[in-house]
Amino acid sequence: MSLSRLHIDRFRNITNAQLQLGDGLNLIYGQNGSGKTSILEAIYFLGMGRSFRSHLSQRVIQNNQDDLTLFAQMEQAEQVYKIGLRRFRSGDIQVKINGDKIKRLSTLAETLPIQVITPESFSLLFEGPKARRQFIDWGAFHTNPHFYDAWTKVRRILKHRNQLLKNEVSYQQVQHWDKELIRYAELVTDIRKQYVGSLNERLKGIIEEFLPQVDVKVSFTRGWDSKTDYQTLLETQYPRDLAAGHTTSGPHKADLRLRVGTLPVQDALSRGQLKLLVCALRIAQGKLLKQQIDKNSIYLVDDLPSELDAKHRQLLLQQLSDTGAQIFVTAIEPAAITDSLGTPPVKMFHVEHGRVTVIEKPLRE
Ligand SMILES: Nc1ncnc2c1ncn2[C@@H]1O[C@H](COP(=O)(O)OP(=O)(O)OP(=O)(O)O)[C@@H](O)[C@H]1O
Numbered sequence: 001m002s003l004s005r006l007h008i009d010r011f012r013n014i015t016n017a018q019l020q021l022g023d024g025l026n027l028i029y030g031q032n033g034s035g036k037t038s039i040l041e042a043i044y045f046l047g048m049g050r051s052f053r054s055h056l057s058q059r060v061i062q063n064n065q066d067d068l069t070l071f072a073q074m075e076q077a078e079q080v081y082k083i084g085l086r087r088f089r090s091g092d093i094q095v096k097i098n099g100d101k102i103k104r105l106s107t108l109a110e111t112l113p114i115q116v117i118t119p120e121s122f123s124l125l126f127e128g129p130k131a132r133r134q135f136i137d138w139g140a141f142h143t144n145p146h147f148y149d150a151w152t153k154v155r156r157i158l159k160h161r162n163q164l165l166k167n168e169v170s171y172q173q174v175q176h177w178d179k180e181l182i183r184y185a186e187l188v189t190d191i192r193k194q195y196v197g198s199l200n201e202r203l204k205g206i207i208e209e210f211l212p213q214v215d216v217k218v219s220f221t222r223g224w225d226s227k228t229d230y231q232t233l234l235e236t237q238y239p240r241d242l243a244a245g246h247t248t249s250g251p252h253k254a255d256l257r258l259r260v261g262t263l264p265v266q267d268a269l270s271r272g273q274l275k276l277l278v279c280a281l282r283i284a285q286g287k288l289l290k291q292q293i294d295k296n297s298i299y300l301v302d303d304l305p306s307e308l309d310a311k312h313r314q315l316l317l318q319q320l321s322d323t324g325a326q327i328f329v330t331a332i333e334p335a336a337i338t339d340s341l342g343t344p345p346v347k348m349f350h351v352e353h354g355r356v357t358v359i360e361k362p363l364r365e
């Protein structure tokens, strides 16, 4: 699966750009503030209906404009999909796939599995469990057709349960909801656990290449005590939940634990090594997706050269290429990428003040 065409209109500093994309590695280069990250952000926006940089979607609309439009043509297994998105400053969003309006943004995400690696991706390792849960759920969502529905139900029931807790009702009044919650929580947990297990198998080989002799362990924690079943826990913890005003344990607290020996990875690895670990996790996800549902991801790698020496740039580019996926890489200087490649990128774009030009026949010096 890959994008063959991309049109960007009124998105950040890009007034209008029409790009013919390549199947493998697309290199986007230009000076600071030229619009490189904005191109990746536009692709992400098209796949997710939101930005990876800002939680305020109207910020991506070009200043003094009322809307933005994005269009991409995607080829998959001999089929062509035309995806169009229009986002208004008012908040409205319109998405069409092959001319048909779609109602749920998850349809978009399902169509375009996107992997992002940015200098901010470290947050996956440093910040709270939310980012890591989203990481697990990306895989669970794409590889298991029951996950989205089950997780949506869990969140809905939890919202309702938390409201009851705020109203300080008795346990008998939440019991009915707990039955449903337990059912879907177990389903969500099983899917996540299975996914992390498969991911670990793919991850091993990549970590051995990126971080040889570093004993990285990745494990899943489900969000409540591993020795207690969820039903008993919900019942015995009810007074605690009442005091807190929300459900304190459950699948909404699940996490991915990353350790080197007994230390959390952020205390044991250098910045370059942490970047490689994040890349390894994302590459493993892409490879697993390909293996499990024969679908390629699209990789958006912002500022790939930063923090990495020449050898590790080369290793990373090699591993990314091995996924067989379409890859978009940004860099300030093109040589920081081309010098690490055996063959030139399939496409090369230069960005200057939001204007994108294709570099014909990108040859190595
Ligand atoms: N809503 C907007 N309307 C117009 N311009 C915007 C908007 N939001 C951001 N910009 C501008 O877009 C420009 C491009 O930003 P972008 O982050 O894509 O640059 P970049 O090429 O990735 O730079 P760097 O190498 O520093 O990462 C910036 O100068 C920024 O000020």
Ligand SMILES: [Mg+2]
Residues within 6 Å of the ligand: 036, 037, 038, 302
């Ligand atoms: Mg940038």
